[in-house]
Structures are given as structure tokens and as C-alpha cells.
Amino acid sequence: MTDFAVGQRWLSENETELGLGIIQDVDYRLVTVYFPSNEDQRTYAKNNAPLCRVTFEAGDQIETIHGDILQVDSVQPLNDILVYMSKQTGNSTEIVPIPETQLSHHIELSKASDRLFSGQVDSVQWFELRYQAMLAKEQQERCEIHGLQGPRVDLIGHQLHIAAEVGNRHAPRVLLADEVGLGKTIEAGMIIHQQLLNHRAHRVLIIVPQHLVNQWFIEMIRRFNLHFSIFDQERVDSLTNLDDIAFEGEYDFEDIEIENPFLSEQLVLCSSDFFAQCDMKLLGQGEWDLLVIDEAHHLEWHPESPGEDYLRVEQLSRSIPGLLLLSATPEQLGQESHFARLKLLDPDRFHNLQSFIEEQQAYQPIAELVTELNDKAVWDDSLKAQIATHIDDLAISEENREDILKELLDRNGTGRVLYRNTRKNIKGFPQRKVFAHPLASCAEYQPDSSDSQEATVNQLLHPETQERNESWTQFDPRVEWLKDFLKSNLNEKILIICAHKDTAIALDLHCRFKLGINCCTFHEDMDIISRDRAAAHFADMEDGAQALFCSEIGSEGRNFQFSHKLVLMDLPANPDLLEQRIGRLDRIGQKQDIEIHVPYMQQSAQEVIFNWYHQGMNAFEKTNAAGNAIFKKTQSQLFAAIIDFTDQTKQQALIEQTQAVTSDINKALESGRDKLLELASYNETTANQLIERVAERDCLTPQKFLESCWDRYGIQFEDHSLKSYIIQPGDHMFIGMFPGLPEDGITATYDRQIALSRDDMQFLSWEHPMVTGAIELVLSEEKGNASVCILKNKAIKAGTLLMEVLYDIECVAPRYLQAQRFLPYKMFRVLTDIKGNNLADKVSHENLSKQCHKIPKNASRQALKSESKSFRKMLELAEKKAQQQADKTLDSVVEKMQHMQAEELNRLISLRKKNPNIREEEIKFVKSQTQILEKYLRNTYLKLQAIRVIVAV
Known part of the structure; x- marks a missing residue:
């Protein structure tokens, strides 16, 4: 039983939002705590009160009820009350006694170190869940096929190839022109899914013919778990109706600024009929990251008289970084119209119709050259000379084969801008x-x-x-x-x-x-x-x-x-x-x-x-x-x-x-x-590798992680049928709402083939909103960031102290920089002993966890109190080890960023030689962007995520 005394400061473990409480009354059976910040009072049974004593050590900072910030110099007990002998922050040497009754009522112990040393620790299961969430986030963001596994689609080579090529680009601008039945909608959905999942896009606008609105709405939900809002004139009017606004006095309605209705949703779907008559000023101010236009061949264009719909798309696309155009037959309205669509995508690359026509006629020699350098393992001098006539900023050697191929397609064909597959080139269709x-x-x-x-x-x-x-x-x-x-x-x-x-x-x-x-x-x-x-x-x-x-x-x-x-x-x-x-x-x-x-x-x-x-x-x-x-x-x-x-x-x-x-x-x-285009649109070897990787990732289901989450948060789940489950909110949920779980529950499966045949079941992959939401839920809470356990291993001497510490780095930069391209989430694990040795490489987390067992909270607090100085020293040494790892990572990330930005800069400079319309400002922007990115990447700091103290017995 814990000894309580009037005036002591304690924290409620179940209701930390109540702030720092003060003991008001103690009898032989009950303890009463008053929480001044909420003016609330709680009475608990002494023998199982969910309270932890808040104490500070020398070197800690404290805040008084008057708002003064002081640093603890020493701690003196006085009649069961602690008195903190403190100094003013700065160079002051004056000692000020601060009894704990004078501490601020508002206290934030969300930091792992604060919670650990104040004795507010969680079970080993919560720590384990936090580790699994960090590991899952890192593996997902660093996975080469991140964004390709989650959609409920068949693993079809050409679709995966295009999605992988386009989805990972910053602000992709392409025309998807696969033949009917090859899945342009799926390709577009996979690209949108990747852009959103990788934070390359946040706001998406899709414009489709009226009769396809319902199809797109369903496909986005059912296949990609993307809930678009359908916008029509009635919805816009309802969001801008002045009759619904209460006014007092007289107003000049012309001066009233109404919030842009298109800013009310992140994902918007509308018909081309609505687009043809909507307010372009409001739509253009929607801060979109990606625009998708289906059946783009209906955008009529002639050099002298472009169609109204074309002009509207052209106006809108100038202010939106990413653009996807879909058309099964891009040339069916003539070469002029085909050029017009490419001009929407890249006005710098396709700036003149006559030049485009002449370039089309020159494709065949380039296509033959690309085929030859792709097929030959060794290039002779004659072939290298041919390549040099087209590429002047890369070393002409077999080692640069991939970069040279990419540049030839980018500069001389419509590859990287246009993708078209036909049934002649794709196997697997029935008769x-x-x-x-x-x-x-x-x-x-x-x-x-x-x-x-x-x-x-x-x-x-x-x-x-x-x-x-x-x-x-x-x-x-x-x-x-x-x-x-x-x-x-x-x-x-x-x-x-x-x-x-x-x-x-x-x-x-x-x-x-x-x-x-x-x-x-x-x-x-x-x-x-x-x-x-x-x-x-x-x-x-x-x-x-x-x-x-x-x-x-x-x-x-x-x-x-x-x-x-x-x-x-x-x-x-x-x-x-x-x-x-x-x-x-x-x-x-x-x-x-x-x-x-x-x-x-x-x-x-x-x-x-x-x-x-x-x-x-x-x-x-x-x-x-x-x-x-x-x-x-x-x-x-x-x-x-x-x-x-x-x-x-x-x-x-x-x-x-x-x-x-x-x-x-x-x-x-x-x-x-376009033979050159066909070479760029599909690579069977690459496609087969993608299929294998996604299939391998499918085998590593999030079932274990999710079931741990459900157990911790009070979610009920039971078998439905083979590899399928019913998931419902429990009667005693730990939180009010679990991510991705409606009140009436869901039926779900981890098996792709079952999900494809059962539209009523959700496909629970690592990219499903319930899984990604659960990861963020675990990492956003303090639960599990401080834990104490005992280690049972006969080979380790009793009394040995270990500390397992988890850190991460995540770059926080302006959205337009897309810093996540270069620095995705990264976890660092340090396992240190009292001497500061890092044992993480020798002892895996999994093997260590098998030998760790729970310890009563009172015993854990006693251990923390008695070995406080040792644990603080171990944490300090662990941070130094982690910082060394983080510095190496950041150096390599900056180097990678500089290389990729240099490639983009070289592309613009090369294109400018062909097209004087590329402005000097664009080249300056890339240079400036590189400098700003380097600044933010180098200013990324290591963050402490969780600590587990381990005591051998």
C-alpha cells in the first residue's frame, strides 16, 4: 500500500488531463485528491488508487503556480512534503525553496523521459505496440512498392508498371492512353492513392463525363478507400447561400467574402457538365495538388479556335502542379488535338505544333537506337557516337544505361508524358x-x-x-x-x-x-x-x-x-x-x-x-x-x-x-x-518484379499488428469465414472511435483474391485507412512511451540494468518542397547498458521481448527512484549513439536530394536548348528549391519516442 500525505502532488494515470492533483484527505481506507486546474475532486481506495507520485530531481525544470520557471538544485523532504531548492533560470546563484504545494497545477508529461522519471509507466504490451507501429511506419514509407499494395486490384503487370513510374513522381503530368479494357481508371486510381499516401498530394480534383460520375465514385471507394465528395451546382449553392447566414444591421452584400466552397473538401469529383459552367475563379483557388480529366479526347482544340472546355482545363491546369489526362484513343480527333493534350501536360516540352509534327516523323530512328542500346550488353564506338548526338550531359557508357534510356525517351519521344498499352503487347486476355x-x-x-x-x-x-x-x-x-x-x-x-x-x-x-x-x-x-x-x-x-x-x-x-x-x-x-x-x-x-x-x-x-x-x-x-x-x-x-x-x-x-x-x-x-512510346509504356521484366514484390508484401499481412491494437483499444473481432473477419466496436473501448471502423463494424479479409471476389468485404493491407490510422493513433498518444520490465535470463547477472530507447526523425518542411521524397520516416533503436555500450545489433528487439516480463507498478517506481541517476546517464549515452546514426542518415539523404535535383536541373537546361520558351526563372527555382531543401533536411532533429527500462532478475 502506498503512503499518502496531505499536500503531496499526484497524477491520475487514467485522467492525465486533470493535471497535477494535491492530496486533501487521507484515512485508513480512502484518499481524496483535488485537481485545481479542473476544480475537480476524486476519491480512491488507498490500496488500488490509479495515481502516481510526481517528483523532480536535481537539474529538472519546474514551474510554480505564479508561472516562474526554476531549475531544481536539490530536493529536501519536510513532513512527508518535498521542498525543491531551486535557482532562477540563467546565471542566478540564489536558492529559492519551493514546496511541492506551490507547483503549477498544469503539467505535461507527454515526453517519454518525463513520464518515465515521474513514474508514469505503461505495460510492456503498450511499449511493444508502439515499437510495432514505428516499425510498420518505417517499413511502409521506405518500401519500394509503397502505394502499390493497398488498392483492391489484380496484380496486372502493365498497370503496376505505369503506377510505379508515375505515382512516385513529384507533381506528375501524364496522359494515360491505354486501349479500352486495359484499366486506365485503375491506373489513375493507383496513382492518386500513391500521391495521397506519400504526401505528394493532399487535394485532388477529378472531372469526368456525367455518365461516369457514379462509376468513378464507386471505384475510388471500393478499390482505393478514397471517399470523394461529388460536387454539382446545387451543392455549391448550398455552401454559398447568403440566406443561411444571420445578419444584424445593414450590410453591403458585395463586400461580404464567402468561403470558397471547393475548400470544404480535400477530394472532389464533379462532372464535365458542371465544370463547363462553374465559377472558374473559385475552382482555380481550390489549392489543388492534382487534377484528373477522364475522356480527355473530348477537349477540342484547333490552333485558331480552341474549344471552351479546352481553354477552361488549360486555365485550371496552369495553377495545379499535377495533371492526369485519360483517353483511350488520343489521336482520334487528329494530330492537332493530340498535340493539344500534350501541350496541357508540358507546355514547355510541346510548345509548337509544327515542331511536334516534325518530331513525330523523326521518331523511328530514335526508336531503333533505343532498341539497340537496350538489347546490346556492350556498346561499340559507333553506337556511342549515335547516342552522343542526342545526349550531351551524361557520360556515354553502359553504366549509365538506365539514365540514358530515360533521357532519350523524355527528350525525343512522348515517353514519361504519355503511356499507351495495347492488347497486342499485353498477354492474358481471353477470346x-x-x-x-x-x-x-x-x-x-x-x-x-x-x-x-x-x-x-x-x-x-x-x-x-x-x-x-x-x-x-x-x-x-x-x-x-x-x-x-x-x-x-x-x-x-x-x-x-x-x-x-x-x-x-x-x-x-x-x-x-x-x-x-x-x-x-x-x-x-x-x-x-x-x-x-x-x-x-x-x-x-x-x-x-x-x-x-x-x-x-x-x-x-x-x-x-x-x-x-x-x-x-x-x-x-x-x-x-x-x-x-x-x-x-x-x-x-x-x-x-x-x-x-x-x-x-x-x-x-x-x-x-x-x-x-x-x-x-x-x-x-x-x-x-x-x-x-x-x-x-x-x-x-x-x-x-x-x-x-x-x-x-x-x-x-x-x-x-x-x-x-x-x-x-x-x-x-x-x-x-508510336513505337518509341510502346517501348516506354511497358517493361515486362520490371512489371514481373513489381508483381513479385507486391505478392511478397501481401503475405506479410498486418493481422498481428491490428489484433494487438484491437486488444489494447477494446475492439471486438471474430472469424466470419475462411480468412475473413468481423470487426466491431467493443462495449468498453479505450477510445471513442477507432480509425476506419464505423459504428456498425466491418467485414474484412487480408486475402487479395477473396477481397476481389467479395465487394462487401474490405481488403486489410498495410495501406488500408484502418491500418495507417491505427499506426498514427498509437504514435500520436503517450501510451507506451515509457515502460519498466524485468528480464529473466540465467546468462545475465541479476541486477543488470538495460535501457531500450526508440528515436525517430521526420522532416517537417513546407508542403511544396515534398521533403518526404528524400527523407521518409526513420526509426533508430538503441539498447544500452550502464557503460553506454550499444547492444542493439547483438540483441534484436524480438528476442529481447520474449524474455521480458511485467513488473508491478510500485516495484517499477521503486526501481526508477533508487537507480534514477544511472538511468538518466544511460539515456544521455543512448541519445549520443542515436544522434551519430541520425547524422549519417541525414548526410546521405542530402546527397541523394542534391543528385536528384541536379538531374532535374540538367533536364531543364537541355530542353531549353530546344525550346527557348523555358524561362530562366524556372531554372533559378530549381536551384533555390535545392538550397531550401538542404536547409530543412539538415535542420531535422532526432526525437525521443519511447523508453523501456529492463532490470535483470
């Missing part, structure tokens, strides 16, 4: 097979007369929309065919897509309740959770649905590679939508050939559009990158043939015209292939 199912026409369908050609076409292509209820399911021949098809494929997963949600709902109800088929539906009126459940029910290979009925939204943002049978109950007029539909199954990772089943009524508009797709452009069995361009050139003929679907002459003319247009466009796209 597509289309199965036509012509059915008898249906006399019950009689289209209404319409003033709009487009409305008439829609009625003819989707005749069931004429009906006011589900009665059409009783006579539509496609329904009877579907019944037979489902019953003949009972063991198959079948994805069924319709244009309209009412069609999908009607078919789902009919098949479930009238045919007894296990199926479910998926449409735009369902919330995200309901969609996830439907997708998960379909993905369940044992008890899940046989068929999933989707509206057109089913072709956006969801991939079902586990199925290989696709039924298209109707066909869209837009070829891009057809490609999106097929793309839900036609993905890398698909193990079987894809069967595309198309039931259609003969002698109807449905037959016309099927033949247009199949015979005209072969859109079912081959990917169709030029579909939108073909549609624009043949739209009038297509609509005329659909409306007059009995005219065979019109249909034949449509097919022939479509075949000719398809051939011409595909030839133009093929002739425009």
Missing part, C-alpha cells in the same frame, strides 16, 4: 465469342409516334419500355428464351445486362417468383451497400445467385471475371456502352473465353443494330477503340435503318458504309502507332 439468338418478332409491340428521332429509336430498340407494367414478360420472346437458357446453364454464373432498370427489375421478379431461379438485381436506385450485397450474393460460388440482372449501371465500375457468360437483353446505340458491358467480363484475369449471348427479334430494330455491330465493325469479338468515331460517322444512316427496319437496302448500305469507315479509322490509328 470473345458471340452467339446470336434470332427470335420470332412480337406483334404486341407497337411503337408510339414520336416527334424525336432519338426517342423513336429508343422505343424500337427497347420495346418493353412502351408497357406500363410487367405484362410484357408474358409475351416477349426474349423472356421465354432466357428461361430456357438459365435452366440449361444451372451451374454457371450468368451476367444479364439491360438498358433500363425497370426491365432488369421485371426480369428479376419474373425469374425468381415464376421460374424459381436464384437471382438478384443491380440498378442505379440501389444504395452502395445494397449494390455491394447484390454483387456479393452473385459472387458466392456455393449458395449465391445464378444470375445477376443489371441495368446499364451494371456496365460501369463492376468487374465479374468469375463469370464468363454474358447475356445482352438489348443493345445500346453507343458503341462505348457496348464495350463497357462486355468489359465487365473481358478483363485481364478472366480464365475462360467469354460467351456473349444476344437474343433479338427478327425483322426488327434489334436485328438491325446487332448486324451493325457484328457485321459492320466486329464489335462483339474484338475490342473497338474507334467505336465512338464510327458511330459519329454512321449515326444518321444507323438511325434511318433502325426506324425503317424493313428496308433491307438501307441495312445493307449501312453495313457496307460501317465496314469502310471502320477500316479507314483502324488503319489511321495503326499508322499513328
Whole structure:
């Protein structure tokens, strides 16, 4: 039992925010403590009071209730009260007695050393958790694939290659132009994920076509755990509405400054329609770090008359460091338009259209040179001479092969600015097979007369929309065919897509309740959770649905590679939508050939559009990158043939015209292939290495670390199914809210393949917000930064004292400098004995922890008090050892930074020789940035994070 005395100063271990308490009353069973800073009082049982005595030693600084700061010279006991014989700070020699009753009520013991020497120590489990959090943070920030493991995506080589190349750049400005189906959205998401995770970006703006807003919103959440806010005019108005502001008196409303609505969120997603009419001044002042534009080929540009949307993007991109443009066919609007997109990315590099055209024509010799120097292990004098004509600021030798390749691509091609992969170069795609199912026409369908050609076409292509209820399911021949098809494929997963949600709902109800088929539906009126459940029910290979009925939204943002049978109950007029539909199954990772089943009524508009797709452009069995361009050139003929679907002459003319247009466009796209670009876009060896590294990292799951966190913080978790778990807030949580854990809990897995097949489960990798949040939670609190334990090892003499000390360094610099590129988080561990020897290399933390055991708090405080001078000396020696390590690290970091900055400076100087528009100010900026970075890096200090005192017994 601890001896308490009135007037002593004690600290509550459970409520440190109460400040320094003073003992008011003590009896045989209870002790009463008053906390002046909060004017609060607590009464505890003497034998288990959660209190620790606060005492100071000679050399410590103390603060009085009057705010005076003094240094303790000696400590004298007086009737159970401590009197601190202190001096004024400075050169004063006058001794001032300060009884502990006169100490300031506000005390901060967050520093590990303060908590240790005041006896406020935690269990060895808390110290262990802190060590694991520091180790995890260091390993993540220094991992070569940091940012690539976390996304819920298949490990696909070309996607990982592009993400690794672009995501680690400072302010990347690139055009992602992979062919349809190769995953540009995933590549962009992986780049955004890396930029945010590595602190290279904090504010991101994504602009996409209106019909893709929902897809991007879902993809960012489901695959990358990025919660974007959708902005439209209604939301902006709600954030800037003066009617919601209370005013008193008279105001000149023109002088009222309203907060920029775009500053209210860090991650913003909006449609191109909204972007076309929003306030550009407000948007431009959004302090964005990264701008993403999908379907960038719609930004029209001509030298004399650039389009309004292009001018808006150009204006916005000037003030935003990073820019990602996405376009499957960047040249489909012509070479001028292609140049315009590159000009948005790098106006210094692509400054003149005529120069760009001439450079395009000169690509082939450069491509041959790059191929040769890449393939030859040894370069002869002739090859070196050729290289020297293009590179004049690097030593021409095989040792600089990587740098020379990078510079050749950067200076002579569109590599590093533009990435394009095609299915010809990427392996792993399945074959597509289309199965036509012509059915008898249906006399019950009689289209209404319409003033709009487009409305008439829609009625003819989707005749069931004429009906006011589900009665059409009783006579539509496609329904009877579907019944037979489902019953003949009972063991198959079948994805069924319709244009309209009412069609999908009607078919789902009919098949479930009238045919007894296990199926479910998926449409735009369902919330995200309901969609996830439907997708998960379909993905369940044992008890899940046989068929999933989707509206057109089913072709956006969801991939079902586990199925290989696709039924298209109707066909869209837009070829891009057809490609999106097929793309839900036609993905890398698909193990079987894809069967595309198309039931259609003969002698109807449905037959016309099927033949247009199949015979005209072969859109079912081959990917169709030029579909939108073909549609624009043949739209009038297509609509005329659909409306007059009995005219065979019109249909034949449509097919022939479509075949000719398809051939011409595909030839133009093929002739425009940039061989040099293909060399820069994909490196199979590098891609395979990335896949292996990510797969290895997947095996090192954060399960052990998370379960330790959950145990410490009172989170409940239990098995759900194989490698899957249910995580919920516990009844006695240590904190109010755990990072990434909603009130109703989550279901999660550490297995990538399970996460890919189960949309309702979260993928818990080291980069998941719950894991990164848990690391920051542990490191931001004082819990675990001071601990005492005993060591049981017969080989070590009883009474031996050891101290394990953890330090870190982290550069704090202005955000625009991106200092984390050069100095990520670093932990230093010192294990010192009483003589100051550093045993850290000889004794690992893991082996030491196995032999460490808990000690009662009273015993730990007695040990700290009796050996206080020894422990203070050991801590001082440990800091010197850690500082030596930190100095070496910082020297190498500065050297690395100077090298990388020199490379960027050389690039600008070299480009300036070709392009006089590069200003001297840009070169001066890089030089200045290097000097400022060096200053901040050299001013990075070692920080004490945790101490563990170890006493051998």
C-alpha cells in the first residue's frame, strides 16, 4: 500500500488531463485528491488508487503556480512534503525553496523521459505496440512498392508498371492512353492513392463525363478507400447561400467574402457538365495538388479556335502542379488535338505544333537506337557516337544505361508524358465469342409516334419500355428464351445486362417468383451497400445467385471475371456502352473465353443494330477503340435503318458504309502507332518484379499488428469465414472511435483474391485507412512511451540494468518542397547498458521481448527512484549513439536530394536548348528549391519516442 500525505502532488494515470492533483484527505481506507486546474475532486481506495507520485530531481525544470520557471538544485523532504531548492533560470546563484504545494497545477508529461522519471509507466504490451507501429511506419514509407499494395486490384503487370513510374513522381503530368479494357481508371486510381499516401498530394480534383460520375465514385471507394465528395451546382449553392447566414444591421452584400466552397473538401469529383459552367475563379483557388480529366479526347482544340472546355482545363491546369489526362484513343480527333493534350501536360516540352509534327516523323530512328542500346550488353564506338548526338550531359557508357534510356525517351519521344498499352503487347486476355439468338418478332409491340428521332429509336430498340407494367414478360420472346437458357446453364454464373432498370427489375421478379431461379438485381436506385450485397450474393460460388440482372449501371465500375457468360437483353446505340458491358467480363484475369449471348427479334430494330455491330465493325469479338468515331460517322444512316427496319437496302448500305469507315479509322490509328512510346509504356521484366514484390508484401499481412491494437483499444473481432473477419466496436473501448471502423463494424479479409471476389468485404493491407490510422493513433498518444520490465535470463547477472530507447526523425518542411521524397520516416533503436555500450545489433528487439516480463507498478517506481541517476546517464549515452546514426542518415539523404535535383536541373537546361520558351526563372527555382531543401533536411532533429527500462532478475 502506498503512503499518502496531505499536500503531496499526484497524477491520475487514467485522467492525465486533470493535471497535477494535491492530496486533501487521507484515512485508513480512502484518499481524496483535488485537481485545481479542473476544480475537480476524486476519491480512491488507498490500496488500488490509479495515481502516481510526481517528483523532480536535481537539474529538472519546474514551474510554480505564479508561472516562474526554476531549475531544481536539490530536493529536501519536510513532513512527508518535498521542498525543491531551486535557482532562477540563467546565471542566478540564489536558492529559492519551493514546496511541492506551490507547483503549477498544469503539467505535461507527454515526453517519454518525463513520464518515465515521474513514474508514469505503461505495460510492456503498450511499449511493444508502439515499437510495432514505428516499425510498420518505417517499413511502409521506405518500401519500394509503397502505394502499390493497398488498392483492391489484380496484380496486372502493365498497370503496376505505369503506377510505379508515375505515382512516385513529384507533381506528375501524364496522359494515360491505354486501349479500352486495359484499366486506365485503375491506373489513375493507383496513382492518386500513391500521391495521397506519400504526401505528394493532399487535394485532388477529378472531372469526368456525367455518365461516369457514379462509376468513378464507386471505384475510388471500393478499390482505393478514397471517399470523394461529388460536387454539382446545387451543392455549391448550398455552401454559398447568403440566406443561411444571420445578419444584424445593414450590410453591403458585395463586400461580404464567402468561403470558397471547393475548400470544404480535400477530394472532389464533379462532372464535365458542371465544370463547363462553374465559377472558374473559385475552382482555380481550390489549392489543388492534382487534377484528373477522364475522356480527355473530348477537349477540342484547333490552333485558331480552341474549344471552351479546352481553354477552361488549360486555365485550371496552369495553377495545379499535377495533371492526369485519360483517353483511350488520343489521336482520334487528329494530330492537332493530340498535340493539344500534350501541350496541357508540358507546355514547355510541346510548345509548337509544327515542331511536334516534325518530331513525330523523326521518331523511328530514335526508336531503333533505343532498341539497340537496350538489347546490346556492350556498346561499340559507333553506337556511342549515335547516342552522343542526342545526349550531351551524361557520360556515354553502359553504366549509365538506365539514365540514358530515360533521357532519350523524355527528350525525343512522348515517353514519361504519355503511356499507351495495347492488347497486342499485353498477354492474358481471353477470346470473345458471340452467339446470336434470332427470335420470332412480337406483334404486341407497337411503337408510339414520336416527334424525336432519338426517342423513336429508343422505343424500337427497347420495346418493353412502351408497357406500363410487367405484362410484357408474358409475351416477349426474349423472356421465354432466357428461361430456357438459365435452366440449361444451372451451374454457371450468368451476367444479364439491360438498358433500363425497370426491365432488369421485371426480369428479376419474373425469374425468381415464376421460374424459381436464384437471382438478384443491380440498378442505379440501389444504395452502395445494397449494390455491394447484390454483387456479393452473385459472387458466392456455393449458395449465391445464378444470375445477376443489371441495368446499364451494371456496365460501369463492376468487374465479374468469375463469370464468363454474358447475356445482352438489348443493345445500346453507343458503341462505348457496348464495350463497357462486355468489359465487365473481358478483363485481364478472366480464365475462360467469354460467351456473349444476344437474343433479338427478327425483322426488327434489334436485328438491325446487332448486324451493325457484328457485321459492320466486329464489335462483339474484338475490342473497338474507334467505336465512338464510327458511330459519329454512321449515326444518321444507323438511325434511318433502325426506324425503317424493313428496308433491307438501307441495312445493307449501312453495313457496307460501317465496314469502310471502320477500316479507314483502324488503319489511321495503326499508322499513328508510336513505337518509341510502346517501348516506354511497358517493361515486362520490371512489371514481373513489381508483381513479385507486391505478392511478397501481401503475405506479410498486418493481422498481428491490428489484433494487438484491437486488444489494447477494446475492439471486438471474430472469424466470419475462411480468412475473413468481423470487426466491431467493443462495449468498453479505450477510445471513442477507432480509425476506419464505423459504428456498425466491418467485414474484412487480408486475402487479395477473396477481397476481389467479395465487394462487401474490405481488403486489410498495410495501406488500408484502418491500418495507417491505427499506426498514427498509437504514435500520436503517450501510451507506451515509457515502460519498466524485468528480464529473466540465467546468462545475465541479476541486477543488470538495460535501457531500450526508440528515436525517430521526420522532416517537417513546407508542403511544396515534398521533403518526404528524400527523407521518409526513420526509426533508430538503441539498447544500452550502464557503460553506454550499444547492444542493439547483438540483441534484436524480438528476442529481447520474449524474455521480458511485467513488473508491478510500485516495484517499477521503486526501481526508477533508487537507480534514477544511472538511468538518466544511460539515456544521455543512448541519445549520443542515436544522434551519430541520425547524422549519417541525414548526410546521405542530402546527397541523394542534391543528385536528384541536379538531374532535374540538367533536364531543364537541355530542353531549353530546344525550346527557348523555358524561362530562366524556372531554372533559378530549381536551384533555390535545392538550397531550401538542404536547409530543412539538415535542420531535422532526432526525437525521443519511447523508453523501456529492463532490470535483470
